[in-house]
Every structure is written in structure tokens, then in C-alpha cells.
Amino acid sequence: MNRQELVHTIREKQSYLCIGLDTDLHRIPRHLHAHADPVFAFNKAIIDATKDLCVSYKINTAFYECMGIRGWETLQRTIEYIPEGIFTIADAKRGDIGNTATQYAKTFFDTFQFDSVTVAPYMGKDSVTPFLEFSGKWAILLGLTSNEGSGDFQLQRMEGGEYLYEKVLRAGTSWGSADNLMFVVGATQTEQMARIRALVPDHFFLVPGVGAQGGDLAQISQLGMNKDCGLLVNVSRGIIYAGNGEDFATDARQAAQQYQTAMADLLARTTQTVGV
């Protein structure tokens, strides 16, 4: 999916919600364990219940890789089940020397047909650029993450005063464009968001951390939106585990609906003079 299509979808659905399919076999309702592939049965019900409310699904590969070959099969079934027109993210946080990075990119873009993959920048340019060589695909570079440990390296000051994460953002924008590169910016990073948007005015941000991690949707949206919206706000546990009984999908829909309604309002208030 290209940028124009993504912006169009956001406008049509009045939503910039990304639902995280962080599906843990041990957290899904008991009755689903009768299915041959319980995690897929859960994902299918969640997708059916929420696909009109979100513009993206993020599959965190850790929740599938931990199940070995069966997990990869579940991941494949899930990605194939996501309808056309919804932006897909493999949250795999890959990064390695160039020829290895190319194999990672092939895995997620060619074999599994994701639109995008999250990439860790620590190994530098040659570990990132292979992900940018696939037409119509996106790399989503970790910029300033949502977790407490983001302070350990990302928020360290460099010589000259800028934060390490700012160096990553600056370098990233020279490697890729706003048409093939996004950045992860945690929803918990409200103190930094305005500074980040000023530094990177055009790129989309994947924003995890709303819901279970306590990030505030309204605050982060007002600080981070650009003329094309420019945000995909991810909620995983706060939606997929909204309920735990037979009606889990209805409960997930209700939670997703609340986010979508809030997003429509924020889009109207924040971008009324611009594109979306």
C-alpha cells in the first residue's frame, strides 16, 4: 500500500487505528481451544469484528515465532485473512548486516506479503536500506520507543546536545523518504513528540503505547499529527483482550469503536484545515 492509499483510507474510515494482534495462546478464551488453530480462530474473529474501524493490523511476530512452525502457519493464515486495503505491519524489529537484512526483507515482503516491517537501527545504514529497496513496501524504524528502557540509549545526549534518537531520525530521513519509511514513536513520549514532529514533519509515525501502557490518545495525536494525519496509533491488549468470554469479539469491537470515534473527533479538530 502506498502513502496516497494509506491517507485515503484514513480519510474514508476517519480512523488511524492500528490493532495489534499480539495474540497469546494462554490469554485467549477457553472455548477457542477446541479449534485446530485457536490463535487463528481468535484473530479471525477479531478481524471480522474490527476491520471497518481500523486502517492497519500489526502482527507482533514474537507471539507466533514462540510456537515454532505452527506459529508461522498461524501468522500466514492471519496475514492472508486481513482484507485488501488494510495496511499490514510485521512487528519483527529486525536489523543485521546487508545480505542478511535482505533475507529478512524478502521474508516479510515477498513470502508473507506484509506492507511493512519494523526495523532496529542499531547496526546502521547498511542494515536498514535493504528494507527500502522493495517497491510499495515500508520500513518502520525504531525512533523513540514507548518503554522505560528508551532512556538508556535513545534519550542520551550526544556531543552537540542532540538526543541519540534525534540522530537516528535525522539519518533515517536521509536513507528513505516519506513514501517508504516511517518511525516508531511511543505514545508515552509526550514530552518529546512536538520536537520529533518538528524534526520530521512529513513521515508517518507508528505510535504504540496507548491502552495497556498508559499513553494518552488525544495528547499524542494533537502533538503528532501532520497534514496527512501522519499517525498510526497502535492498540494491542486494550482491544484484543477487552473481553475474555464467548463475546470477546463484540467486546473488542466496542473498544475499537471507542478509539475510532475519538480519532474521528481528533481528525476533525486537528486537521480541519488540511488534507485529511
Ligand SMILES: O=c1ccn([C@@H]2O[C@H](COP(=O)(O)O)[C@@H](O)[C@H]2O)c(=O)[nH]1
Ligand atoms: O516502542 C515500542 C515499539 C513496539 N511496541 C509494540 O507495540 C505493541 C504494544 O502493545 P500494547 O498491548 O498495546 O501495549 C506490542 O506489540 C509491543 O511489542 C511497543 O509497545 N513499544
